[in-house]
Amino acid sequence: MSRYLAPAGLEEALVALAGGARPVAGGTDLVVGVRQGRFPIPDDLVAIHRLAGFRGIAEGADGGLVIGAGTSHAEIVAHPRVTRDWTGLADASAIVGSPATRATGTLGGNVANASPAADTVAPLLCADAVIVCRSTAGERRLPLDGFATAPRRTLLRPDELIVAVELPAPAPGSASCYVRLEHRRQMEIAIVGAGALLRLEGGRVTAARVAMTALAPTVRRVPEAERILLGSDGGAAAVTAAAEAVAAAATPIDDTRASAAYRRAMAAVVTRRAIGGALARARGETVTIPASDTLFGAA
Amino acid sequence: MRYETSFRLNGTPVSVSVEPSRTLLHVLREDLGMTGTKEGCTDSECGACMVLLDGEPLNACSYLAVQADGREVTTVEGLSAPDGSLSALQRAFLAHGGVQCGFCTPGMLISATALLARDPDPAEETVRAALSGNLCRCTGYQGIVQAVRSAAAEIREG
Ligand SMILES: Cc1cc2nc3c(=O)[nH]c(=O)nc-3n(C[C@H](O)[C@H](O)[C@H](O)COP(=O)(O)OP(=O)(O)OC[C@H]3O[C@@H](n4cnc5c(N)ncnc54)[C@H](O)[C@@H]3O)c2cc1C
Ligand code: FES
Ligand code: FES
Secondary structure, three states: EEEEOOOOOOOOOOHHHOOOOOEHHHHHHHHHHHHOOOOOOEEEEEEOOOOOOOOEEEEEOOOOOOEEEEEEEEHHHHHHHHHHHHHHHHHHHOOOOHHHEEEEEEHHHHHHHHHOOOOOHHHHHHHOOOOEEEOOOOEEEEEEOOOEEEEOEEEEOOOOOOEEEOOOOOOEEEEEEEEEOOOOOOOOOOEEEEEEEEEEEEEEEEEEEEEOOOOOOOOOHHHHHEEEEEOOOHHHHHHHHHHHHHHHHHOOOOOOOOHHHHHHHHHHHHHHHHHEEEEEEEEHOOOOOHHHHHHHOOO | OOOOOOOOEEEEEEEEEOOOOHHHHHHHHHHHHOOOOOOOEEEEEEOOOEEEEEEEEEEEEOOHHHHHOOOOEOOOHHHOOOOOOOOOHHHHHOOOOOOOOOHHHHHHHHHHHHHHOOOOOOOOEEEHHHHHOOOOOOOOOOHHHHHHHHHHHHOOOO
16 A cells, blocks of 8 residues: 655755655656566555656756756756757756656656666766755765666665756856767667866867766766876867777676677777767767757768 | 646647656546547657647647646647637648548648747748658558648738
């Protein structure tokens, strides 16, 4: 016999969580997971789609962005600041599932679910995202880097809700890109994916972030690749070496989508395209969103 | 425990008492008799179950009915006029061979309706992307894409 609550106020939701309820936002992971038998339907559910202030994107005073955890992928892709300054995130949200998945699925759900193939996490890692968590005990702000600890495991406590994802202002001259390899363009999950953020100053790379998707138990940054790019001219040699570093750091699995060997082989290709897309954007060139479509078939 | 769930269904207020674990698809079909919306995969893959929730396409097979409380749900039954006359989109599906067995058609019409509300003149690629969550085993999609573009033109020209 399950219990259900759909409050408009955050406090009421947090009290329910403290009492053992499980949150549901769009339900695109939760309801599907229940039906596939991955876990039972939680006995006690608190729907968070009605929470005031939970949905929407606000500009921070410092030029950063605060994305409400209940914001849908469709709303993220439609936001002009996101498409201009956090282009890698737009690349990712634009390819989540189908139009229906993007209208219903939320950013908070994608992060909380902690799938090794979650598309928004690599670009959020590149953007130095901070996860804002709330419980009846108060607020915690956790860096996304390290937030996922294992497949479907995070640092979030059962009584905590992700309320927002904060993105600091992007540095001038920086740009980002997210690329995913898939069997078809839509309604897919990444075989492998890669996110990159590069800052170019006077022809030199002065900041670099590289993160890999579906290549490790969690989506994670690859510091080896970032070190190779940092201080380089962003030329072919550095980009290739960084992409090879991602392939070397990858610990992919065999599953129905692809073999581990194929994933490792494609890791370098996809990373090269993501870095190439970020560099092109940093130089002021246009790489249409989503980059996966644009760069498909690129060298 | 059951929860009283009230929403507007094709413009008419409805109220049903549902278990929180039940999906919107099952409540529409089994409790409200709205069988136009189909059940294909029950796994968010095929799009046969699509409805509009507050104007946006939704896989009703994977959405909890209780979460529809206070909202606006449109099913294929709500696309035609009250006197039963078909919408421009529905007529175009018939005219262009966008329907064969008809099982995917309600979902296709829902996705296409959402698209045309947003984009009155979609390019072919845009139509294909908008319908990417809807599978059809019969038509080969060409007639469906043509139908959507032709309906868009008819609506634009008034
Ligand atoms: C057909 C289909 C295609 C998909 N394609 C993709 C894809 O291409 N890429 C991709 O990355 N994902 C994909 N997904 C997965 C899913 O749609 C996304 O992860 C989505 O962002 C989840 O959001 P939600 O609001 O629906 O999450 P829910 O299902 O509501 O929740 C997911 C989990 O997170 C918890 N949770 C949700 N919100 C919060 C919060 N604010 N605080 C704390 N915990 C929370 C829930 O308790 C649950 O455990 C797909 C899913 C489907 C059904
Ligand atoms: S029945 Fe819902 S997507 Fe197939
Ligand atoms: S007409 Fe038969 S599935 Fe599309």
